[in-house]
Amino acid sequence: MTTLITDTRTVFSRELRPTLRDPFTIIFSMVQPLVFLALFTPLLPDDDGTALQWFVPGIIVMSCLFASSMTGSNLLFEIQTGSHERMLVTPLRRPALLIGRALKEIVPMFAQAALIVTVCLPFGFRFNLMGALLGLIILAAFCIGLGALSYTLALASKNQEWLFWTVQQTLIFPLLLLAGVLLPIDNGPGWLRALAKANPLSYVVDAERALFNGDIWSSATLGGLLAAAVVAALGLGVGVRAMRRSD
Amino acid sequence: MIETRGLAKHFKDVRAVDGIDLTVAPGELVALLGPNGAGKSTTLRMLTTLIPPTSGQATVAGFDVVRRQRDVRLRIGYIGQGNGAGHSQRGRDELISQGRAYGMSVRDSRTRAAELIDSLGLAEVADRRVSSLSGGQRRRLDIAMGLIHAPSLLFLDEPSTGLDPQNRANLQEHILALRARHETTIVLTTHYLDEADSMAERVIVIDHGRIIADDSPARLKAEHVGDRIILGFDTESDAAGAAATLDAPRQGRQLHITTDGAPRRVPGILDDLKAAGHPAAEVEVRRPTLDDVFLKLTGRSLREGGAEATRTPELVEV
Numbered sequence: 001m002t003t004l005i006t007d008t009r010t011v012f013s014r015e016l017r018p019t020l021r022d023p024f025t026i027i028f029s030m031v032q033p034l035v036f037l038a039l040f041t042p043l044l045p046d047d048d049g050t051a052l053q054w055f056v057p058g059i060i061v062m063s064c065l066f067a068s069s070m071t072g073s074n075l076l077f078e079i080q081t082g083s084h085e086r087m088l089v090t091p092l093r094r095p096a097l098l099i100g101r102a103l104k105e106i107v108p109m110f111a112q113a114a115l116i117v118t119v120c121l122p123f124g125f126r127f128n129l130m131g132a133l134l135g136l137i138i139l140a141a142f143c144i145g146l147g148a149l150s151y152t153l154a155l156a157s158k159n160q161e162w163l164f165w166t167v168q169q170t171l172i173f174p175l176l177l178l179a180g181v182l183l184p185i186d187n188g189p190g191w192l193r194a195l196a197k198a199n200p201l202s203y204v205v206d207a208e209r210a211l212f213n214g215d216i217w218s219s220a221t222l223g224g225l226l227a228a229a230v231v232a233a234l235g236l237g238v239g240v241r242a243m244r245r246s247d
Numbered sequence: 248m249i250e251t252r253g254l255a256k257h258f259k260d261v262r263a264v265d266g267i268d269l270t271v272a273p274g275e276l277v278a279l280l281g282p283n284g285a286g287k288s289t290t291l292r293m294l295t296t297l298i299p300p301t302s303g304q305a306t307v308a309g310f311d312v313v314r315r316q317r318d319v320r321l322r323i324g325y326i327g328q329g330n331g332a333g334h335s336q337r338g339r340d341e342l343i344s345q346g347r348a349y350g351m352s353v354r355d356s357r358t359r360a361a362e363l364i365d366s367l368g369l370a371e372v373a374d375r376r377v378s379s380l381s382g383g384q385r386r387r388l389d390i391a392m393g394l395i396h397a398p399s400l401l402f403l404d405e406p407s408t409g410l411d412p413q414n415r416a417n418l419q420e421h422i423l424a425l426r427a428r429h430e431t432t433i434v435l436t437t438h439y440l441d442e443a444d445s446m447a448e449r450v451i452v453i454d455h456g457r458i459i460a461d462d463s464p465a466r467l468k469a470e471h472v473g474d475r476i477i478l479g480f481d482t483e484s485d486a487a488g489a490a491a492t493l494d495a496p497r498q499g500r501q502l503h504i505t506t507d508g509a510p511r512r513v514p515g516i517l518d519d520l521k522a523a524g525h526p527a528a529e530v531e532v533r534r535p536t537l538d539d540v541f542l543k544l545t546g547r548s549l550r551e552g553g554a555e556a557t558r559t560p561e562l563v564e565v
Contacts, residue, residue, distance in 0.1 A: 002350040006347075006350075007348070010344060010347040010348055013344070014333075014336070014340070014341075014344040017336065017337075017340050017344075018333075018335040018336055021337070077334070078333055080329070081329050081333070081334055082327050082329015082330050082331055083329070083330065083331050083332060083333045083334075083341075085297065085327045085329060085331075086325070086327060086329075086332075086345075086389075086392065087348070088297055089295050089296070089297060089320060089327075090320060090345070090348035090349060091317050091320040091321045091348070091349060091350070092348045093317075244299065245299075
C-alpha cells in the first residue's frame with residue numbers, strides 16, 4: 001500500500017527523472033552561485049575574516065529560495081498539457097504532490113550547498129556538520145512551504161502565465177533583501193528592521209548562520225525552526241485547498 | 248457502477264451541469280453526446296473527483312465522489328482531453344510513475360508498462376521524449392496510462408478529438424477490444440456522431456447541462472426520427488397520383504415518407520404504386536443519424552461547428 005512517504009517519492013522521482021536523463025542543465029545551474037560568491041564576497045567588509053562565515057549560509061538559503069519559488073513553473077506547462085490533471089485523478093495524496101515537486105527543486109540545491117561549502121573550505125570557511133545538517137532540514141521545511149505556495153500560484157495563474165512570473169518576481173526580491181541575505185539589516189532604518197522582523201525568512205537565515213557556526217542550541221535555531229514550520233504548514237494547507245477547488 | 252442524483256455544477260451564473268440523474272451498470276459502454284459546452288466534460292470531471300459538485304450526489308465505483316475521493320480514484324481510470332504524459336518525460340517512465348501512483352510495485356509497474364507498450368504499438372517510441380511523439384502516438388500513450396492499473400471503470404473525455412480518421416478508428420478498436428477482454432465499464436464523451444453511433448450501446452444526449460435523451464442509438468433514432476423513404480417520379484402527375492395513393496406529402500416530383508423499418512416497407516410500396524398506375528422512377532432510403540435525433544430534440548445540429556450551427560426550418564424538413 002501507499003503512504004504519504006511513498007507517494008512523495010513517486011512524485012519526486014517522476015519530477016527529477018527528466019533532469020537526471022539530461023543532467024547538463026542542472027550542472028550549469030549549480031555553478032551559478034559559485035560565480036556569485038566569487039564576485040560578491042570580495043565586496044563585503046571583512047575586518048575580522050568572518051565574511052565567508054556570514055555569507056555562505058546566506059547564499060545557500062538564496063539558492064534554495066530561488067529554486068523552490070520556481071516549483072510552480074514546470075507545473076504551468078503541465079496544467080496546459082493535461083498531465084497535471086492526470087496526476088490529480090490518481091490516488092496520490094495531495095500533500096505528496098506539493099512536497100514531491102518542491103523536493104525536486106530543493107534536493108539539487110542541497111547538492112549545490114555541499115559543492116559551495118567544499119569550494120569555500122580552502123578559503124578559510126569552517127562549519128559544524130551537525131549544525132549544518134540540522135540547518136538544511138529547517139531550510140527544507142521552509143522551502144517545501146514556499147514550493148507549495150509557488151504551486152498554488154501556478155494553479156491560480158492557469159491560462160495567464162504572466163501572473164505567475166509577475167507575482168514570483170515581485171515577491172522574491174523583497175523577501176530576499178529583507179532577510180539580510182546579501183547585506184546585514186542591523187544598520188538599516190527602523191521601518192526596514194520592522195519589515196525584516198515580519199519576514200519569516202529572516203529567522204531561517206539567522207538560524208542557518210548560527211547552525212553552520214555550531215551554535216546549535218540557540219534561540220536563533222528555535223526561531224528558524226518555528227518560522228519554517230509555520231511556512232510549511234501554511235503552504236501545504238493553502239496548496240491542498242487550492243487543488244480541491246481548482247477547475 | 249455510477250449513480251448520480253441531481254448532480255449539478257454552477258460556475259458563477261452559468262449552470263454548466265443542471266441536475267443530472269444517471270445510472271450506469273457494470274459492463275456498460277455509455278457515450279455522453281452533446282455540443283461543446285453542453286456539460287459533458289464538467290459531468291465527467293465531477294464523476295472523477297476533479298471538481299466538487301455544487302449540489303446533488305454521485306456515487307462512483309461504490310463511493311461518494313466528495314467524501315471518499317481516494318476510494319473513487321483508486322478504482323477508476325481517466326483519460327482527459329489533454330495529454331497525460333509530461334512532455335519532457337519518456338513514455339515508459341511515465342507509465343511506471345503512473346503505476347507507482349496507484350500503489351503498484353516497481354516490478355509490476357514495469358511489467359504492466361511493457362505489456363501496454365506492446366499492445367498499443369508504442370514499442371518504437373516508448374523510450375523517446377513525449378514531446379517528439381505524434382498526436383496519435385501521444386493519444387495511445389494516454390490510453391496506456393489510463394489502463395495501467397486495469398481499472399474496472401474507465402472515463403474518456405473526448406478521446407478521439409484531434410486525431411485523423413485512421414487513428415480514430417484505431418483508438419475505437421482499442422477501446423472496444425479492451426471492453427471485450429476485461430468487461431471494463433466505459434463512459435466516454437464525444438461530439439463525433441459516428442463514434443457514439445458505432446461504439447456505444449447506450450447514448451446519453453446532453454444539452455444545456457441536462458439529459459434530454461438516454462437510449463440505444465437504434466431506439467433513439469427509431470423513436471425520435473424514424474427512417475425516411477424518398478420516392479422520385481418522372482412526372483408531376485405521377486407524383487400527385489402517388490401522393491394520393493400513399494397519403495404522403497409531395498414536394499415537386501418527390502414524395503417523402505417517414506416510417507420505421509423502411510427497407511422492409513419499400514418493396515410493398517413500390518408494388519402498390521405500380522398497381523395504382525403511378526410507378527416510381529427512383530427510390531432512396533435514408534436511415535437517420537444521431538444528428539437527426541439531436542436536431543429533432545433541440546432544433547439545432549450537432550455537426551462540426553457545434554451549437555452555433557443552427558439550421559433553418561426549411562432545411563430541417565428536407
